[in-house]
Amino acid sequence: xxxxxxxxxxxxxxxxxxxxxxxxxxxxxxxxxxxxxxxxxxxxxxxxxxxxxxxxxxxxxxxxxxxxxxxxxxxxxxxxxxxxxxxxxxxxxxxxxxxxxxxxxxxxxxxxxxxxxxxxxxxxxxxxxxxxxxxxxxxxxxxxxxxxxxxxxxxxxxxxxxxxxxxxxxxxxxxxxxxxxxxxxxxxxxxxxxxxxxxx
Amino acid sequence: xxxxxxxxxxxxxxxxxxxxxxxxxxxxxxxxxxxxxxxxxxxxxxxxxxxxxxxxxxxxxxxxxxxxxxxxxxxxxxxxxxxxxxxxxxxxxxxxxxxxxxxxxx
Numbered sequence: 001x002x003x004x005x006x007x008x009x010x011x012x013x014x015x016x017x018x019x020x021x022x023x024x025x026x027x028x029x030x031x032x033x034x035x036x037x038x039x040x041x042x043x044x045x046x047x048x049x050x051x052x053x054x055x056x057x058x059x060x061x062x063x064x065x066x067x068x069x070x071x072x073x074x075x076x077x078x079x080x081x082x083x084x085x086x087x088x089x090x091x092x093x094x095x096x097x098x099x100x101x102x103x104x105x106x107x108x109x110x111x112x113x114x115x116x117x118x119x120x121x122x123x124x125x126x127x128x129x130x131x132x133x134x135x136x137x138x139x140x141x142x143x144x145x146x147x148x149x150x151x152x153x154x155x156x157x158x159x160x161x162x163x164x165x166x167x168x169x170x171x172x173x174x175x176x177x178x179x180x181x182x183x184x185x186x187x188x189x190x191x192x193x194x195x196x197x198x199x200x
Numbered sequence: 201x202x203x204x205x206x207x208x209x210x211x212x213x214x215x216x217x218x219x220x221x222x223x224x225x226x227x228x229x230x231x232x233x234x235x236x237x238x239x240x241x242x243x244x245x246x247x248x249x250x251x252x253x254x255x256x257x258x259x260x261x262x263x264x265x266x267x268x269x270x271x272x273x274x275x276x277x278x279x280x281x282x283x284x285x286x287x288x289x290x291x292x293x294x295x296x297x298x299x300x301x302x303x304x305x306x
Contacts, residue, residue, distance in 0.1 A: 025244065028225065031268055032240050035226035038264065050240055059241050 003033050006047045013057035016069050025060065107190075111183060118172075118179050125168040132161030210238075212284045214246050215255060215277050222272045247271060255280055 001009075007026055014022045029050060036046035050056070061069070089096075139154030213236070217228045225243060232238050250256045255277035260267050 027267075028244050028269075029240060031224070031266075032226055032229075034266055035224070035268075039226075056241055063241075063245060 001047050002043050009053045017064050018072050114179050121172050125165050125172055128161045128165030132158040215281055218271050218273045222270045224268050224270050
């Protein structure tokens with residue numbers, strides 16, 4: 001790779017940072033290569049002594065604050081919308097606003113459904129355990145009145161409910177974990193869509 | 201080494217490289233090479249930080265038909281080196297305390 005190729009790659013890779021900063025960095029590397037050539041290295045040697053251009057780019061991007069990158073992106077986007085596109089966006093306002101609202105509403109509804117299911121799951125579990133416990137206590141009352149068959153049946157049903165409830169606790173935990181993961185995944189992918197691919 | 205500590209150390213090293221005469225990027229890297237390996241991108245970040253803190257100033261001068269940036273230390277930069285030396289003296293006496301021999305039980 002010669003000097004020009006290196007500097008072009010660098011410039012391209014740093015398109016996400018503000019222009020001043022980018023030009024200054026490119027000049028800095030250009031000077032570094034020239035100084036090595038002056039010392040007697042060949043152009044190729046001087047470039048390879050600087051290191052891998054992609055590594056340099058990712059190091060710089062990692063050092064640059066996220067806010068700077070996002071700001072630069074927003075600035076670029078503003079400049080990128082042509083007047084005709086802008087007019088089109090405004091004219092089609094009655095069309096895209098309902099669509100946006102529907103997508104937004106659907107997302108909220110999805111989350112609401114998901115989390116109500118989680119709540120319902122817990123409610124059923126609690127109902128089973130509490131119901132089972134009450135039925136056993138109630139059955140103890142039946143013992144004193146002499147209804148033995150009824151009492152045995154009641155104790156059995158109560159124990160069954162409690163057992164099922166305890167088993168469901170594990171299901172609840174797994175279900176909650178899944179719901180949390182899904183929520184996080186969806187939110188992260190929305191964020192990625194907003195911020196753009198270059199910044200990950 | 202603790203990153204905060206390393207960062208401070210690197211700052212002082214770069215200041216030390218220009219403490220007696222103005223220097224430029226590649227020269228700084230060469231001067232530091234026997235003591236520590238410093239990449240271009242790291243040096244750039246340090247120089248920017250030192251410039252923002254007014255510990256050095258930058259001027260562009262023509263050299264051999266092209267432009268080169270020269271870095272000059274400020275009084276504030278020299279003060280930083282002195283501070284570092286004093287801090288280090290303190291650190292050394294603490295180090296001696298930490299590594300002292302056990303005289304009582306000998």
